[in-house]
Amino acid sequence: MxxxxxxxxxxxxxxxxxxxxxxxxxxxxxxxxxxxxxxxxxxxxxxxxxxxxxxxxxxxxxxxxxxxxxxxxxxxxxxxxxxxxxxxxxxxxxxxxxxxxxxxxxxxxxxxxxxxxxxxxxxxxxxxxxxxxxxxxxxxxxxxxxxxxxxxxxxxxxxxxxxxxxxxxxxxxxxxxxxxxxxxxxxxxxxxxxxxxxxxxxxxxxxxxxxxxxxxxxxxxxxxxSKGTNIKVEIEVDNPNEGVSVLKNLKMENISLLDDLLQIEVKNKNEITDVIDVLRTEGIHIYQVTIKNNLEELFLSLTEN
Amino acid sequence: MSTIVYYTASLKNELIKLKRTFAFWLTIISAILFPILFFIAYIFEHKTLVPAAGVNPWGKFMVTQIENSTPFFIPMFIVLVTSLIMQIEHKSLGIKHLFALPVPKSSIYFGKLSIVILAIIVTYIYYYIAILLSGVLLGFVYPDLGFLNFQPEHFQYLKILMTSFVASLGIIGIQFWLSFRFKNFVIPLGFGMFLAIIGIIVSQAPQQSIYFPYSFSVLSVSLGDKMPLIFGISSVTIFSILCFLITSIFGYFNIKKLNIK
Incomplete structure (x- = not known):
């Protein structure tokens, strides 16, 4: 004990x-x-x-x-x-x-x-x-x-x-x-x-x-x-709108744009590579990929009502 | 660890905290203020103040000075110096720290109260030394005033000062508790100054004001032989000591239970 x-x-x-x-x-x-x-x-x-x-x-x-x-x-x-x-x-x-x-x-x-x-x-x-x-x-x-x-x-x-x-x-x-x-x-x-x-x-x-x-x-x-299994990823690309439509074809969940940055949720880290591959084949330039800390969001959801 | 060890540690710390503070300088300034005024008055008026042959000039010099300044000034000085000493703690947000230390709260309360009393006693001592020095100095400047030809009767003057000090104990208890209790120094200072002035005014009616602690300082001198006695002791002395004991003990229990925000 x-x-x-x-x-x-x-x-x-x-x-x-x-x-x-x-x-x-x-x-x-x-x-x-x-x-x-x-x-x-x-x-x-x-x-x-x-x-x-x-x-x-x-x-x-x-x-x-x-x-x-x-x-x-x-x-x-x-x-x-x-x-x-x-x-x-x-x-x-x-x-x-x-x-x-x-x-x-x-x-x-x-x-x-x-x-x-x-x-x-x-x-x-x-x-x-x-x-x-x-x-x-x-x-x-x-x-x-x-x-x-x-x-x-x-x-x-x-x-x-x-x-x-x-x-x-x-x-x-x-x-x-x-x-x-x-x-x-x-x-x-x-x-x-x-x-x-x-x-x-x-x-x-x-x-x-x-x-x-x-x-x-x-x-x-x-x-x-406890924060859930999905990983949130933020991607900076040269053409965010095209990026969104390309990813939508992939039938991925929760795709959105925030301040011109692509926001997606993937089930595991391997899927990040898949996403990058799809974007690259469409000729979209990628400048940055970040795994978002969703503890922050958990904290906010816990403390806001 | 015994209470004495805690208490001495508390005293030692209070002395460190007083270093380079205005409270420390106030004791010196207050002590020399009236001796300087009297010194100047004697310089200007020395012709009329030359004593008759064979008369000890110290008697008049000391007694008029003590009786005409101390009783009125001491209550205000106590109000001010107590607030200032407690402000050192409040300004540094010290109370929450002190009360979270493995130290009995009593050693902190009574340690600080002792330092306030010590500061007041020290002021009395400085004051006495300052009057004596100003007298000797006058003796050198104007030998015809006779200060160098006679010895001051220390016992007589010290007795007046002692009575005045004991008569002030009552308001030390009240003011210390107020200053500890309220972070905002305007409360103990405003309250104390107001009552100190009221105390001087109502001391004109001794029969009623003999129960009012803020009048004790004036009454201890002004009543003289007319002072009512209890068991042969001046009633102002007894009331003052009682007031001090009651307010200090009540104050301690109040502070001990206080929520420290």
Missing amino acids: NELVVETKNLNFSYSKNKNDIQDLELKVPKGSIYGFLGPNGSGKSTSIRLILGLLKKNSGTVALFGELFNEQSRLNVLNKVGALIENPSLYEHLNAIDNLKISANYRQNISSNRIQEVLETVNLTKAKNKKIKEYSLGMKQRLGLAISLLSNPELIILDEPTNGLDPKGIIEMRTLIKDLNKKFGTTIFISSHLLSEIEKTCTHVGIIRNGKMLYQDTVASLKD
């Missing part, structure tokens, strides 16, 4: 009386996983994270971390094993990175100054360690927030939209860092994001939430399998 690091049962919460912000949420985050918590803006991702960390008082249900019910008695013990970055990082802007890390280290106790240097190195901020946070860019702040959550070598890291405000290079670095932590130390990582591509590239498990309800929860692999 797979051990669960985070488990919520029948979790309910509302900010106001007439609206349920979180409904019967059943999160299951297995140990050693990278769990992607996916949902559109305002779907209740941050609220769920705050409930897990005990920042909000749940209306009903239970939260268990590391198999231990989260309550007043277990709070310190449980939080000791957690590092969290909740939305915008909490940083003292008038202080430098070292001071900011020192503050968290003092609160957590038993954290050496070597460890402070280490996490700065990990997030690539050693050069800027004596700069005031005021002078940091959004991406640097995000990285320092991550460094703070890494300080205590936690067993579980909770990151709320960690790639917010990062440039493409920063996003790739963050992704590598998350994977490394998971691989080297077996750290369980819980990431929330509204970007499917992000979750798909990083995570082993996924939970999709909308309007405070869990719509889907499983491994990323089975999400990919």
Whole structure:
């Protein structure tokens, strides 16, 4: 049986009386996983994270971390094993990175100054360690927030939209860092994001939430399998209209034009070659063939009604 | 880990957070403001202020200064400095981070409250040193004022300051809770300033205002010998300490249960 690091049962919460912000949420985050918590803006991702960390008082249900019910008695013990970055990082802007890390280290106790240097190195901020946070860019702040959550070598890291405000290079670095932590130390990582591509590239498990309800929860692999057997292909040709009529003769399903690009669905990858052959015999030039990621569409169909 | 360890860690961190903040400078500015004004007044008026032979000039200099500035100024200073110290936390979105750390919420609340009280005590100390220095300086500039010929009676002046500090504890409890509770600093600041002014006005009617914490600072000085006593202790002192204990404990339980958005 797979051990669960985070488990919520029948979790309910509302900010106001007439609206349920979180409904019967059943999160299951297995140990050693990278769990992607996916949902559109305002779907209740941050609220769920705050409930897990005990920042909000749940209306009903239970939260268990590391198999231990989260309550007043277990709070310190449980939080000791957690590092969290909740939305915008909490940083003292008038202080430098070292001071900011020192503050968290003092609160957590038993954290050496070597460890402070280490996490700065990990997030690539050693050069800027004596700069005031005021002078940091959004991406640097995000990285320092991550460094703070890494300080205590936690067993579980909770990151709320960690790639917010990062440039493409920063996003790739963050992704590598998350994977490394998971691989080297077996750290369980819980990431929330509204970007499917992000979750798909990083995570082993996924939970999709909308309007405070869990719509889907499983491994990323089975999400990919569940999307149906057809492969969607997009083809750029010199004469799209002729292309459509040629392909229609082939009696293929779901042929359409979108922004002058041919859209077709094939049953397997071999059929792609067939399609190309047919187009080429008709003298149509092909500039590009792309297999479309229909996880994106699945995500949209799951989250739009 | 014991409560003491958590509490000292919290204190240490609060001191780091105060570095280079306006709250830190406010303690110094507030402390030297009135001594500078009195120094200037003595410079201009020194002819009329030369004491009779054999009279200690320190008595008049210290007592008038303390009694005419501290009671009115201290409540406003407390309102301002408490809001500023809490704003450091609110501005950095720190509370959600702090409350997700493996640290008892009590060590955070009372650690911060202790730092606010410490900042106020430090201001009193700076203030006292500043008055003494301005007196000595006047003695050098105008020897006929006699400041260098007499010793200040420290015990008498420190007693007034001590009474004024204890009388302010009540509003420290209220203002600290408000500043912690509301992210928007206009709420504790506006509320506090308004009541501080009301406190000065209603202190004209001591019989009623003796139950109003924002008047305690003025009453502790203005009532003098007429101060009603409870078990031989000034009633303003007792009410102020009670108000402080009740609001601090109530404030802590309120903050502990708060949803951190």
